[in-house]
Amino acid sequence: MSPDLDVPSGLVSHRFRAMGSDIHVLVPERRAPERADAVEALFEEWEAALSRFRPESELSRLNDRAGAPVRVGPILLAAVEASLAAARATGGLFDPTLRHELVRIGYGRSFDELGAGAAEAVGGPRGGGGWRRVVVDRAGGTITLPAGTGFDLGGIAKGMAVDAALELLSALGADAALVSAGGDLAVHGLPPGRRAWPILVASGPDGPVVPLVRGALATSGKERRRWKQGRVERHHLVNPETGEPAAGGLRRVTAVGGSCRAAEVGATAAFVAGRRLGAMMLAHLGLAGMLVTETGREVRVGRWPGAGLERAA
Amino acid sequence: MESPDTRAHARRRKEQRLGILRRRAALASALGFAAFVGLAAQHAVGSAKHAATRVTLPSRVATPTRYFDEQQSGSAFSDPSAAPLPPVAQTHVS
Numbered sequence: 001m002s003p004d005l006d007v008p009s010g011l012v013s014h015r016f017r018a019m020g021s022d023i024h025v026l027v028p029e030r031r032a033p034e035r036a037d038a039v040e041a042l043f044e045e046w047e048a049a050l051s052r053f054r055p056e057s058e059l060s061r062l063n064d065r066a067g068a069p070v071r072v073g074p075i076l077l078a079a080v081e082a083s084l085a086a087a088r089a090t091g092g093l094f095d096p097t098l099r100h101e102l103v104r105i106g107y108g109r110s111f112d113e114l115g116a117g118a119a120e121a122v123g124g125p126r127g128g129g130g131w132r133r134v135v136v137d138r139a140g141g142t143i144t145l146p147a148g149t150g151f152d153l154g155g156i157a158k159g160m161a162v163d164a165a166l167e168l169l170s171a172l173g174a175d176a177a178l179v180s181a182g183g184d185l186a187v188h189g190l191p192p193g194r195r196a197w198p199i200l201v202a203s204g205p206d207g208p209v210v211p212l213v214r215g216a217l218a219t220s221g222k223e224r225r226r227w228k229q230g231r232v233e234r235h236h237l238v239n240p241e242t243g244e245p246a247a248g249g250l251r252r253v254t255a256v257g258g259s260c261r262a263a264e265v266g267a268t269a270a271f272v273a274g275r276r277l278g279a280m281m282l283a284h285l286g287l288a289g290m291l292v293t294e295t296g297r298e299v300r301v302g303r304w305p306g307a308g309l310e311r312a313a
Numbered sequence: 314m315e316s317p318d319t320r321a322h323a324r325r326r327k328e329q330r331l332g333i334l335r336r337r338a339a340l341a342s343a344l345g346f347a348a349f350v351g352l353a354a355q356h357a358v359g360s361a362k363h364a365a366t367r368v369t370l371p372s373r374v375a376t377p378t379r380y381f382d383e384q385q386s387g388s389a390f391s392d393p394s395a396a397p398l399p400p401v402a403q404t405h406v407s
Contacts, residue, residue: 004399004400005399005400005401005402005403006398006399006400006401007401008401021405021407022405024402026401026402155407158407178401178402180402180403180404182404182405182406182407183404183405183406183407184404184407185402185404191401194398195391195395196390196391196398197401197402198397198398198399198400198401199400199401199402199403199404200400200402200403200404201403201404202403202404202405202406209397209398209400210390210393211390211391211392211393211395211398212388212389212390213389213390213391214387214388214389215387215388215389216388217404218404218407219404219405219406219407220406220407221406221407222406223406224405224406224407225407252406254404256388256390257387257388258387258388259387262387263388264407288388303388303389303390304390305390305393
């Protein structure tokens with residue numbers, strides 16, 4: 001736990017690990033253990049359904065049976081429908097069907113197990129776009145993946161789990177709560193006696209602290225989930241057109257929106273769009289945010305604090 | 314010496330040539346802009362010999378989808394110039 005983080009009076013901090021990330025929850029003191037346990041159980045349920053690294057997960061079962069309709073549960077159905085809507089909204093910059101490309105560039109195991117390096121790539125890049133041919137039968141509760149395609153719902157699954165956890169806490173009567181899962185964070189209500197949740201944004205201890213009143217933040221970047229494949233440096237944000245890690249001149253993008261899933265998708269799409277068009281992408285989607293270029297220049301968009309200013313590192 | 318008819322004819326020919334040049338200039342300008350937009354979009358998403366799919370930025374004039382928070386009303390910050398408080402949480406890069 002970072003010693004620099006404050007726990008507002010009246011709230012309790014709870015931490016655990018799930019979905020390949022450190023989960024941090026702030027809940028009111030009253031009934032805190034019950035609420036924290038409920039959030040932990042929710043994350044376990046979502047990971048069990050949506051992890052591509054668990055062979056027994058619903059998602060793995062769907063990926064293994066590409067080409068045929070597969071009956072799925074409500075969590076996977078919701079995540080797939082949301083990911084397809086996100087792909088449509090971003091013109092395919094956010095592509096949930098890049099599993100085979102990620103495996104090809106070495107991200108076939110969870111990042112915790114990946115270690116220092118990955119096996120050499122087999123075959124050339126094919127690119128994405130498989131999401132356009134996914135068939136969802138909501139009434140029948142089935143999904144049909146095109147043969148040769150696989151889902152990776154990592155980022156949006158985590159964002160949706162954060163949103164679902166906040167809804168659960170609200171339903172359990174929490175009038176103020178914060179849920180953070182790695183790069184995804186969302187808040188409900190306000191800490192007792194405060195006007196905002198001060199959030200240190202992903203760039204180390206000297207990063208900006210933004211006073212979030214409502215909504216969600218998500219950061220996508222290439223600084224953490226990266227590895228060596230032979231002599232080649234890889235990261236997990238793949239450009240669906242090339243099938244290779246995006247190389248648009250950005251280090252990371254933080255987006256803020258009404259939900260964590262929207263912020264997560266916006267951050268990823270803007271990162272893939274690159275230095276020149278990423279800011280335009282965020283603005284088009286109606287999201288605020290901050291882009292950090294590889295040279296350290298910060299570009300702020302929309303209602304992000306200090307938007308309109310640019311700061312060179 | 315040129316007759317009035319010859320001068321009028323020459324003037325009409327000149328106006329016709331100018332009209333053609335103006336239309337060509339307008340067309341070139343439109344094509345140039347379209348090419349610029351196309352190149353910019355292609356540059357942003359990268360290009361590859363073996364690209365399997367074409368990825369495009371959604372049209373800026375298209376009706377925004379309701380998937381996102383188009384009015385930015387779902388999120389808000391308080392006055393960032395107020396006295397800073399110690400952070401209660403930190404986001405990381407995912």
